[in-house]
């Protein structure tokens with residue numbers, strides 16, 4: 479096993495890890511050695527082809543098909559230089575005050591989250607898209623909301639030179655979306671932070687990370703790793719874990735940590751979501767233009783948020799209810815389809831948690847509560863009203879009976895979409911806002927870190943990603959993750975001198 483030594487090792491390069499890397503990068507000038515480990519590959523710009531199946535295989539964990547333990551929900555998360563920011567849509571919202579207040583984490587103020595989020599909005603070129611870049615799929619949502627008595631709001635998005643190819647979730651082929659792969663990581667590398675890809679942190683020991691660097695599989699996209707494949711023991715003064723809400727708890731669970739952390743892995747939330755589809759009489763612009771420009775926030779009133787969306791043929795086919803002729807007819811209507819994503823606001827529960835199997839791989843246990851199902855059904859009804867108000871001929875609604883509602887039955891939507899038709903395992907539910915597992919909080923009985931990502935009782939170990947969320951955010955999370963990671967980086971800077979002085983003499987090989 480090869481041995482190397484760094485002052486700070488960051489594990490993961492997504493919204494959290496990329497932010498920490500950039501925020502700590504100036505310390506390289508003061509002589510600190512900083513390393514980022516990323517288990518996914520680093521793709522060249524010309525490898526972003528926009529082809530659904532090959533990009534999903536290259537950029538997502540399990541090609542986007544990671545299932546919860548009982549198989550009732552698919553979790554989508556990235557595995558590449560830039561993490562899930564390579565595949566996110568880039569909608570950029572600031573955490574609501576009521577949510578941060580309800581989290582009740584001593585030392586975490588909403589104002590501070592807002593201030594840091596604003597800084598990253600500027601850094602990532604967040605703005606409202608110009609009206610000429612809004613496509614019919616989004617315009618119909620706004621119109622349908624208005625006619626159905628709702629007010630849609632426009633998403634600020636983090637794009638620069640967006641060409642409206644609608645391929646955000648397959649990795650932007652035009653380098654327009656400003657994820658950490660485009661902004662924070664390249665800057666950190668220019669300033670001297672080392673980033674090693676295809677480098678999987680297997681477990682932690684006291685001030686050490688055991689890492690396996692994988693060879694590039696033949697025919698796979700992406701560059702080979704910057705390091706020789708093989709096993710490494712990295713000595714580290716400070717370790718910052720930012721492997722995401724599935725990866726971080728899993729890594730800590732398979733490590734030999736010196737103190738018990740009973741809340742580790744618990745309190746996993748994810749905004750479970752349904753894709754709803756409606757058919758119009760004529761063709762609309764749906765798979766050209768930015769896919770997600772508007773949303774309707776009903777979190778407080780009804781426990782759901784609706785967002786415009788446009789998925790690719792394979793994902794759409796998987797999410798439509800039914801099979802055979804009806805399914806085929808809807809798929810053939812693809813150029814006439816309008817789509818809405820219904821997201822439920824779930825709550826952190828003790829039993830919804832990340833564990834590991836015998837080989838150390840993460841397993842996510844998720845129980846749908848009646849409240850979450852009720853939110854999805856209410857969101858489905860509202861979406862159906864919006865679709866019909868926008869002129870749709872029929873709506874494919876998984877929790878309705880029959881699952882395809884014709885315009886003639888538009889007045890019966892509330893009666894047709896019912897919780898009793900929501901059959902877990904038969905209805906396609908997916909989630910892309912993965913949160914919790916290493917929650918911030920008061921003490922080790924009910925949390926894993928303090929408000930600055932310091933793991934309780936282990937001063938050299940920090941967490942800086944979505945796993946810090948003590949409960950669901952009820953909006954799109956990446957800006958809040960960056961704000962929390964920025965705080966974690968600040969705490970590392972504040973504590974580094976003492977921690978490194980105490981560690982260095984014994985560490986140097």
Ligand SMILES: Cc1cc2nc3c(=O)[nH]c(=O)nc-3n(C[C@H](O)[C@H](O)[C@H](O)COP(=O)(O)OP(=O)(O)OC[C@H]3O[C@@H](n4cnc5c(N)ncnc54)[C@H](O)[C@@H]3O)c2cc1C
Nearest residue numbers: 490492494517561562567568569679725943944954955956
């Ligand atoms: C399809 C999709 C669309 C989304 N759209 C939006 C949006 O529009 N707006 C928004 O706010 N949010 C969006 N999100 C959510 C957002 O992208 C994530 O919440 C955010 O990126 C999570 O940040 P993170 O740092 O916690 O994890 P990630 O960004 O997922 O990064 C974790 C990284 O750690 C790496 N890793 C894991 N384990 C290890 C290990 N053992 N060793 C080394 N590396 C490891 C992973 O490969 C990954 O690269 C979307 C997500 C998806 C999947």
Ligand code: SF4
Nearest residue numbers: 640641643644646650
């Ligand atoms: S819509 Fe814009 S940001 Fe999304 S993939 Fe196309 S060019 Fe990139």
